[in-house]
Amino acid sequence: MAEPGSGPGGARDEEPGKEGAAPAPKKRRLAGGERYVPPPRKLSTGVSFGAEHFAETSYYFEGGLRKVRPYYFDFRTYCKGRWVGRSLLHVFGTEFRAQPLDFYRAAARAGRLRLNEEPVRDLHVVLKNNDFLRNTVHRHEPPVTAQPLRILAEDEEVVVVDKPSSLPVHPCGRFRHNTVIFILGKEHGLTELHTLHRLDRMTSGVLMFAKTAAVSKRIDEQLEKEYVCRVVGEFPEHEVVCEEPILVVSYKVGVCRVDPKGKPCKTIFQRLSYNGKTSVVKCLPRTGRTHQIRVHLQYLGHPIVNDPIYNMEAWGPDRGKGGKIGKTDEELLKALVEEHRSKQSLEILGISEEDLNSGGENKDCGDSGDCTKSAEADPVNGNSCPAEDVKDPERDTKDPERDAKDPQRDEENPERNVKDPERNDIAACPPNSDINQETLEKDKELGSCGNQDGQTGQKGWEEKDPLCVECRMSRRDPSPKELVMFLHALRYKGAGFEYCSDMPEWAMDDWEE
Secondary structure, eight states: OOOOOSSSOOOOOOTOOOTTTTOOOOOOOOOOOOOOOOOOOOOOOOOOOHHHHTTTEEEEEEEEEEEEEEEEEEEEEOOGGGGGSSSSSHHHHHHHHTTHHHHHHHHTTOOOEEEEEOOOOTOOOOOOTTOOOEEEEOOOOOOOEOOOOOEEEEEEEEEEEEOTTTTTTTBBBTTTSSSSHHHHHHHHHOOSSSSSSSOOOTEEEHHHHEESHHHHHHHHHTTTTEEEEEEEEEOOOOOOEEOOOOOETTTTEEEEEEOOSSHHHHEEEEEEOSSEEEEEEEEEEEEETTHHHHHHHHHHTTOOOTOOOTTGGGGGTTTGGGGGGSHHHHHHHHHHHHHHHTOOGGGGOOHHHHTTTSOOOOOOOTTTTTTTSOOOOOSSOOOOOOOGOOTTTTTTGGGGGHTTTTTTOBBBBBTTSSSTTTTTOOOOOOOOOOOOHHHHOOOOSSOOTTTOOOOOOOOOOOOTTOOSSSSOOOOOOOGGGGOOSSEEEEEEEETTTEEEOOOGGGGGTOOOO
């Protein structure tokens, strides 16, 4: 492999003796056959998503859903410490198990895998510290509701929006363009925003962004939050305070439960109305744990009516009331997945069959909608994180202040401060399937995605990518109704400000089941 800077096309050294010229970096003399690894590039932490990212693809609307045209995308990562000394083939075979090794060989022959910006010719190459991996994939995103992202307020300090249900805040997992951050950038020209708080992907309502870091820090310490939800049964008329600790069961599926070993929590509930079947309840979270409102309501025996996790039969006949489940965590997760699989609704959880086959618990992704660690790890799903990544199942204990900032903090947030769009984890596997080698090796161009003219409503991507199994799959689209959960961030206020959205239709007194 040619050494960068040592031949045609390489970096040009300054002329010796020239005024202002920097001395050329000294290269360690390589032993015979030893592979040169360039020094790591300095990544700019101040770069936000911009026009080049927004132009990757476009939206179209169909059946009450916002959809993203499939597009080509590079996943990138530096070699992880545990990979050093192992072959690329061994890493794929042990940590990215969603695909057979034949797929990776075919992807390399098609020029989709690059090591230090050179095509990978031999998957037996032994990885070294600072190796830079790039994988080009044909990416498909799940649909979200077509309900508009409304801007409630904007001034020189903040942007406040009314987030629809089903829309993640940040890129993560299978979502990139179908996120609040990308829609604000693509359709409203709003970039370089600082997140003040987060909402679960399935939670709708008030979402605030600061335009500067200083504003973010000042406002973040003041926020008081009020939610409204519709729950099963007749909620008590008097004020109810729940202080049960919450434990994360699975980051991949996005499941929590009440457990004495969990983190301390406090939520105040007050019933607003009861229609004979369900109750509308005001929720005031005083701490910020993952799924806090939803888990506490389940524990009280009044889960949110259409909660796709905490109001499922998998929790047992009492649906988790009082913390009574009667299953181990593994049995619970299996039962939840099987229940959604039987209803063909795994997409509602933000996961797919491929994610479940990836062979590792990904603590960064799930129902919640934003990740906090690696950025978009699987080439198609963004969820195929290696099993060894899971070292701290209670990860957020390392940052208690962060945890307290958001009552419905999402577990998926690959670019938490929306600042580093270039640093992505790599994987090289579309979903599991039988692989036709002849078909895979026919791929000579990356431009087989068809028309990418960006005109809303026109499907210009009928041509299929020969390496992309998603292109040959048929998935059931969720209905717009399935993408709504009856939990809404109604009001956020602090010293000198208050932002409120409209009460959702399902929370009205005259709403019928």
